[in-house]
Amino acid sequence: MFKGSIPALITPFREGAVDEAAFQSLVEWQIDQGSHALVPCGTTGESATLSLEEHLRVVRLCVEAGAGRAPVIAGAGSNNTAHAVALAQGAKAAGAAAVLVVAPYYNRPSQEGIYAHFKAINDAVEIPILVYNVPGRTVIDVSVETMQRLAKLQNVVGVKDASGDLARVTRHRLLCGDKFIQLSGEDSTALGFNAAGGVGCISVTANVAPKLCAQFQDALAQGAFEIAREIDAKLAGLYKAMFIEPSPAPAKYAASLLGKCTEEVRLPILACSEAAKAGIRAAMTQAGFI
Numbered sequence: 001m002f003k004g005s006i007p008a009l010i011t012p013f014r015e016g017a018v019d020e021a022a023f024q025s026l027v028e029w030q031i032d033q034g035s036h037a038l039v040p041c042g043t044t045g046e047s048a049t050l051s052l053e054e055h056l057r058v059v060r061l062c063v064e065a066g067a068g069r070a071p072v073i074a075g076a077g078s079n080n081t082a083h084a085v086a087l088a089q090g091a092k093a094a095g096a097a098a099v100l101v102v103a104p105y106y107n108r109p110s111q112e113g114i115y116a117h118f119k120a121i122n123d124a125v126e127i128p129i130l131v132y133n134v135p136g137r138t139v140i141d142v143s144v145e146t147m148q149r150l151a152k153l154q155n156v157v158g159v160k161d162a163s164g165d166l167a168r169v170t171r172h173r174l175l176c177g178d179k180f181i182q183l184s185g186e187d188s189t190a191l192g193f194n195a196a197g198g199v200g201c202i203s204v205t206a207n208v209a210p211k212l213c214a215q216f217q218d219a220l221a222q223g224a225f226e227i228a229r230e231i232d233a234k235l236a237g238l239y240k241a242m243f244i245e246p247s248p249a250p251a252k253y254a255a256s257l258l259g260k261c262t263e264e265v266r267l268p269i270l271a272c273s274e275a276a277k278a279g280i281r282a283a284m285t286q287a288g289f290i
Contacts, residue, residue, distance in 0.1 A: 001071075001098075001128070001157060001158075001181060002036075002037055002071060002073060002097075002098060002128075002130070002157075002158065002181055002183070002199075002200070003036060003037075003181070003183075003199040003200040003217075003221070004035075004036025004037065004199075004200045004214065004217040004218070004221070005034070005035050005036050005200065005201060005203060005206050005210065005213040005214040005216065005217040006035065006036060006037040006038065006039055006073065006183065006200055006201065006202045006203060006206070007030055007035050007038060007039065007202075007203055007204075007206035007207050007210060007213070008039045008042040008043065008044035008045065008202050008203060008204055008206075008207070009023075009026065009027070009030070009038060009039060009040050009042070009044065009045050009062070009207065010026070010044055010045060010046075010207050010248050010251050010252050010255060010261065011023065011040070011041070011045040011046050011050065011058055012026065012252075012255075012260070012261030012262065012264075013261075013262065013264040013265070013266065014261075014262055014264065015264075016264075018050075018054055018057065018058060019261060019262070020057075020061055022260065022261045022262075023058065023061055023062075023065075023261075024061055024062075024064070024065040025260070026207075026255075026260055026261065027061075027062055027065035027066055028065055029210070029260070030070075030206070030210050031066060031069050031070050033210035033211040033214060034210065034211055034214030034215070034218075035070060035206060035210050035213070035214055036070065036071075036200065036214065036217065037070050037071040037072070037073055037097075037200075038062055038066060038070050038071070038072050038073070039072075039073045039074070039075060039100055039202055040058050040059050040061075040062040040072065040074055040075065041055050041058050041059055041074055041075035041076075042075040042077075042100060042132075042202070043075075043102070043134075043137065043247070043248075044204050044207070044247060044248045044251060045058065045075060045248075046248060046265065046266055046269070047075050047077070049266040049267070049269075052086070052087075052090075055075075055087065055090075056087075056090040056091075056094060059072070059074045059090065059091050059094045059096055060094040060095075062074070062096075063094050063095040063096060071097035071098065072095070072096045072097055072098075073096065073097060073098045073099065073100050073130060073202075074087075074091035074094070074096035074098070074099050074100065075087075075099070075100050075102075076088040076090075076091050076099035076100065076101050076121075077100065077101045077102030077103075077132060078102075078104070079104040079105045079106050079107050081104070081116075081117050081120050081121070084101060084104075084117070084121055085120060085121055085124045085125065087099070088101070088121050088124070088125040088127060088129075089124070089125050091127065092125055092126070092127045096127070097128065098127060098128035098129065098130060098157070099121075099125075099127055099128070099129055099130070100130045100132050100160060100202070101118065101121060101129055101130070101131060101132060102132040102134065102137075102138060103117075103131070103132065103133055103134070103138045103140055103141075103142050104117050104138070104140070105137060105138035105139065105140070106138075106139070108139055108140055109140065111142075111143055111145070111146045114140065114142055114146055115146055115149055115150065118131060118150050118153065118156065119150075119153060121155075122153040122154060122155045122156060125155070126155065127155060128155055128157045129153075129155045129156045129157065130156075130157065130158045130159060130160055130181065130183070131147065131150055131156060131158070131159045131160070132159075132160045132162070132185065133147075133159060133160070133161050133162065133163055133185075134160075134162040134163070134185060135162075135163055136162070136164075141163065142159075144168060144171045144172060144175060145175075147159060147172055147175070147176060148175040148176055151175075151176035151177065151180050157180070157181055158180055158181025158182060158183065159172065159180070159181070159182055159183065160183045160184075160185045160202050161182065161183070161184060161185055161193075162184075162185025162186050164186060164189060166189060166192050166193060166196055169182055169193055169196035169197050169198055170196055170197060173196075173197045181199060182197060182198040182199060183198060183199065183200045183201060183202050184198055184200070184201040184202070185201075185202055186201075187201060187203050187204060187205045187213075187235070187239040187242070188236070188239045188240075190203070190216070190217075190220075190232075191220070191225075191228060191229065191232050194217075194220040194221075195220075195225070199221075200217055201213070201217065204242045204243075204247060204248070204251055205235060205238050205239055205242055205251075207248075207251045207254070207255055208238070208251065208254040208255055208258060208260075208284070208289065209235060209238060209287065209289065212231055212234065212235060212287075213235070215227075215231060216228055216231040216232060216235070219231065234287055234288075235287060237282075237283040237286050237287065238254075238283045238284065238286075238287050240283070241254070241279055241280045241282075241283035241284075242254070244272075244276045244279050244280065245270075245272055245273065245276045246269050246270070247269075248265065248269070249263070249265050249269055249270060249271055249272045249276075250272055250276060250280050252264070252265055252271075253271070253272045253276075253277055253280055254280050254283075254284055254289075257280075257281065257284055257289075257290055258289065258290075
């Protein structure tokens with residue numbers, strides 16, 4: 001259902017507002033370059049600093065520009081369950097194919113609270129749900145046992161796992177079943193993740209290297225691991241550069257080098273320092289993009 005290279009899209013800004021033309025142009029380019037699906041309004045899309053109106057508008061813009069050529073998995077996460085439900089309802093109304101829902105951050109709920117959060121969204125909106133587990137950002141971890149329970153809910157179809165624990169891929173497969181979609185949330189672990197049973201990656205790097213990221217995932221799907229390793233090695237420096245300073249500033253600066261958008265971000269994220277820019281330019285040059 002959802003697999004391959006799935007860019008966690010940046011949200012271009014210009015003078016403080018969403019640059020709608022740049023965003024839709026980015027969507028068009030992503031599809032043309034072979035991206036298999038699209039994620040608007042995730043962490044990389046600065047969802048935390050988008051207003052509700054902006055958030056839903058960006059999802060609609062993505063669906064409109066995609067025109068059915070690639071599934072849109074809309075970010076719909078919040079630590080406020082009612083707000084997450086509203087985002088999921090808005091995503092469905094906009095025509096998204098699924099929603100990506102991060103584990104509820106900051107509040108530090110119990111595993112039972114995490115389950116209740118996702119069940120509330122599952123029960124309120126008839127749309128496929130991907131659970132996003134990223135303990136480094138949320139503080140809490142969705143345990144494998146809780147994921148097993150979530151997988152039994154009607155609308156929960158898979159996970160974006162950014163725990164960095166590759167052993168979980170096998171454990172999730174054993175407990176949640178072979179049909180449970182497992183997507184890596186980290187470019188640097190995508191090779192091992194797919195080898196263990198994953199089917200794709202929700203990628204930051206794909207914002208600026210969509211063709212190579214798509215070719216990488218295609219090679220993995222075909223079992224062509226030698227080709228995949230070669231592409232992975234070519235992109236390794238870029239994986240690191242995308243987090244040389246807080247994301248998505250590096251991705252936006254790299255995209256600006258390609259003429260895709262400005263490097264503008266929203267506070268509390270800052271635009272890249274000159275030192276970071278030099279590192280990003282070097283990684284882009286090494287990968288052959290500039």
